[in-house]
Amino acid sequence: MDRLEALRKLLPGKVETSQAERRRHGRDEGYPEEGEVLAVVYPEGVEDVRKALLWAREHQVAVIPFGAGTSLEGALLPLGEAISLDLSRMNRLLEVRPQDFLCVVEPGLTRKALNEALKGTGLFFPVDPGADASLGGMAATNASGTTTVRYGGMRQNVLALQVVLANGEVLELGRGVRKTSAGYDLKDLFIGSEGTLGVITRLTLRLHPLPEHVHTLRVFFPGVEEAAEASYRVMATGLPVARLELLDELALKALNQHLGAGFPERPALFLEFHASTREALEAESALALELMREAGALEVEAAKREEERKRQWEARHQAYWALVHLFPGHRFVITDTAVPLSRLPEAVRYAQALLREMGLTGNVLGHVGDGNFHTLVPVLPEEYPKAEAFAEKLVKKALELGGTCTAEHGVGLRKRKYLPLEHGPALDWMRHLKALFDPQGLLNPGKVL
Known part of the structure; x- marks a missing residue:
């Protein structure tokens, strides 16, 4: 047969x-x-x-x-x-336990569908990478996004996994509790493994209370470096920021053309604060604004209604597609380096200077509250190697500053060459683990390692 x-x-x-x-x-x-x-x-x-x-x-x-x-x-x-x-047909919400702040889902359920199903519980799942990704895929890449600065990424919000190994064995990893010290933490080994160690078939996820009070701001600066410096000052105070996103003038120009957003076309920080009391929210927002004005902020806009807040964050999530429409016929090299928070202004300054030095157009945006920023470099197909060379130099700079080659997108094929630089001899132990779980090399071969 x-x-x-x-x-x-x-x-x-x-x-x-x-x-x-x-x-x-x-x-x-x-x-x-x-x-x-x-x-x-x-x-x-x-x-x-x-x-x-x-x-x-x-x-x-x-x-x-x-x-x-x-x-x-x-x-x-x-x-x-x-x-x-x-795994898109495995898309059921299996259980919600509001009293334990958790739910159990199949891997094909998307994050938007989960939060829609949670309406009325007073809880939500916070990890927000922008795209309506599946929760299994988000765990497989250790996804994060705009709210990670407050709530953490997938690794912090997955309590337990069911995975199937290449030999058909089914493993239950982790427990539906806030913490456990029982044995090796195999669960976290599979988060971010990109399907190379096993197939995720069930997830137990941590849920969070919906914030009672939300304050959303747009703060504009004369340059990207000033915006990066302001983001560091805000984070250095320990303020409980829920979102802290950087968009440069090119991103805002693209959004204005793509969505008719009407933003000033200057580098900006998009911020959001979540608090349980109005007094705490106002105090935190006021301190953040004071710090940003000291760093050179030019203008502040507040999103006062929920509909306006949604438009602001939808615009942030549409930044990539807005740039795609601004540069038709181009390919994009997208970086997602991250550095220690204190080195963020230096890393952003380096990225901008490198773009100019190499004669490339590109923009800087990202989750700067985590020290994570992206550069999106549009090039014609014949210029693609030049953009890849830019990405390699940027990765090497990030590693030199104590950072990482990928903060959230994963390794796949594109970033495999950087892992020896980042991990050294530890990479050999990753290969040993791959061989242990998948001795025949059948699970997404050639990726990550």
């Missing part, structure tokens, strides 16, 4: 082999190359995942877990024969 026919017989109604589907599952949102998988499998439960992995083991075919396809670093590109394991 043909191997694909055997797969269809094993998982009736759950295997798709149309060229359109095979191509859609062989690419992501940010990597310049595309591929084509052998087939797409749509499991509907953990037993389907086990069957697909055992089939793959028998036929020596690679398996690439797939969430919503919003990753950026080439993690979904097949490097040889592979099936895509699309």
